[in-house]
Amino acid sequence: MKPVLSDGVLAGDRRALARAITLIESTRPDHRGDAEALLADLLPQSGNSIRVGISGVPGVGKSTFIESFGLHLIAQGHRVAVLAVDPSSQRTGGSILGDKTRMEQLARNPAAYIRPSPAGGTLGGVARRTREAMLICEAAGFDVVLVETVGVGQSETAVADMVDLFLLLLLPGGGDELQGIKKGIVELADMIVVNKADGDLAPAARRAAAEYHAALGFLRPASARWKPPVLQCSALHQTGIDEIWARIVAFREIMTDSGELNDKRALQAKTWLWSEISDTLLRRLREHPAVAERLESLENQVMQAQISPASAARQLLSAFLGETVRAED
Numbered sequence: 001m002k003p004v005l006s007d008g009v010l011a012g013d014r015r016a017l018a019r020a021i022t023l024i025e026s027t028r029p030d031h032r033g034d035a036e037a038l039l040a041d042l043l044p045q046s047g048n049s050i051r052v053g054i055s056g057v058p059g060v061g062k063s064t065f066i067e068s069f070g071l072h073l074i075a076q077g078h079r080v081a082v083l084a085v086d087p088s089s090q091r092t093g094g095s096i097l098g099d100k101t102r103m104e105q106l107a108r109n110p111a112a113y114i115r116p117s118p119a120g121g122t123l124g125g126v127a128r129r130t131r132e133a134m135l136i137c138e139a140a141g142f143d144v145v146l147v148e149t150v151g152v153g154q155s156e157t158a159v160a161d162m163v164d165l166f167l168l169l170l171l172p173g174g175g176d177e178l179q180g181i182k183k184g185i186v187e188l189a190d191m192i193v194v195n196k197a198d199g200d201l202a203p204a205a206r207r208a209a210a211e212y213h214a215a216l217g218f219l220r221p222a223s224a225r226w227k228p229p230v231l232q233c234s235a236l237h238q239t240g241i242d243e244i245w246a247r248i249v250a251f252r253e254i255m256t257d258s259g260e261l262n263d264k265r266a267l268q269a270k271t272w273l274w275s276e277i278s279d280t281l282l283r284r285l286r287e288h289p290a291v292a293e294r295l296e297s298l299e300n301q302v303m304q305a306q307i308s309p310a311s312a313a314r315q316l317l318s319a320f321l322g323e324t325v326r327a328e329d
């Protein structure tokens with residue numbers, strides 16, 4: 001049976017959209033087949049958006065920024081979906097929902113769709129469900145997808161791996177360490193925005209922007225055609241927002257014309273394929289009775305240096321595959 005759900009999604013029906021995302025987020029094994037059929041239906045209609053990742057430490061103003069930025073885009077006729085990757089979220093309904101007070105207007109706007117991070121699970125699982133939700137939102141006609149993540153390390157890499165442009169929000173003043181930004185995150189950014197450039201904080205924001213501009217000069221940009229700019233804004237007072245969007249549009253134009261955007265998405269899809277394979281293999285391996293039986297004891301022996309990790313791995317793989325895995329394999 002062809003899932004009619006996909007028709008509802010394609011027609012832009014919000015309830016169908018919500019149900020579709022609930023289906024792909026389901027961890028019930030018997031839902032997975034329906035979810036894959038739905039995605040197969042929708043995949044040809046996906047991809048027509050600009051995908052923007054937004055990250056920054058707690059309190060930098062991500063929610064406030066998404067509210068201002070989203071409303072600015074909607075005023076220009078865009079339709080904006082907001083998703084999140086936050087595997088640490090224990091809060092019911094994930095992080096964004098509890099945030100709806102900060103995104104009050106956006107949450108009420110018919111041209112916006114806000115979906116909290118899928119609750120629980122590994123980063124890999126949460127990232128997969130967010131990627132799939134992104135495709136569904138695109139099929140439903142959202143032409144801008146914002147993927148938020150809180151600046152806690154690994155999740156930024158996962159988000160950078162699923163978006164066209166990764167935007168890092170920074171606080172006025174202080175270097176990376178002072179701001180609690182993990183090593184390597186600045187390198188992921190296609191655009192840096194110093195938020196809270198208003199009132200008493202304006203001079204500090206200018207200084208921070210100049211410092212980051214200088215620091216980026218030492219990094220080799222990911223693309224020869226795009227040097228990550230350092231901008232300033234006030235999410236609270238809605239200043240600098242239009243400039244940020246103008247740069248994102250410019251980025252998309254340059255990257256599309258050169259073919260780099262296509263290449264990037266193709267590579268991301270390939271990476272996604274391999275993470276699906278390794279996630280499934282690892283899960284099956286752990287669940288395999290002959291492996292499960294020996295796992296704990298071998299782990300302990302490795303930890304106590306009684307057996308080498310390589311040899312323990314071979315024993316577990318042999319148990320899993322039902323054939324001997326030799327050192328030279």
Ligand SMILES: Nc1nc2c(ncn2[C@@H]2O[C@H](COP(=O)(O)OP(=O)(O)OP(=O)(O)O)[C@@H](O)[C@H]2O)c(=O)[nH]1
Binds near residue numbers: 233234
């Ligand atoms: N002065 C000023 N304050 C801001 C600005 N943007 C956000 N804030 C304030 O900073 C605080 C944190 O803002 P949020 O938008 O909740 O920050 P967040 O990054 O979403 O925080 P988490 O959800 O905890 O990760 C709030 O008190 C905001 O009002 C800004 O542009 N200027």
Ligand SMILES: [Mg+2]
Binds near residue numbers: 062063064099
């Ligand atoms: Mg927030």
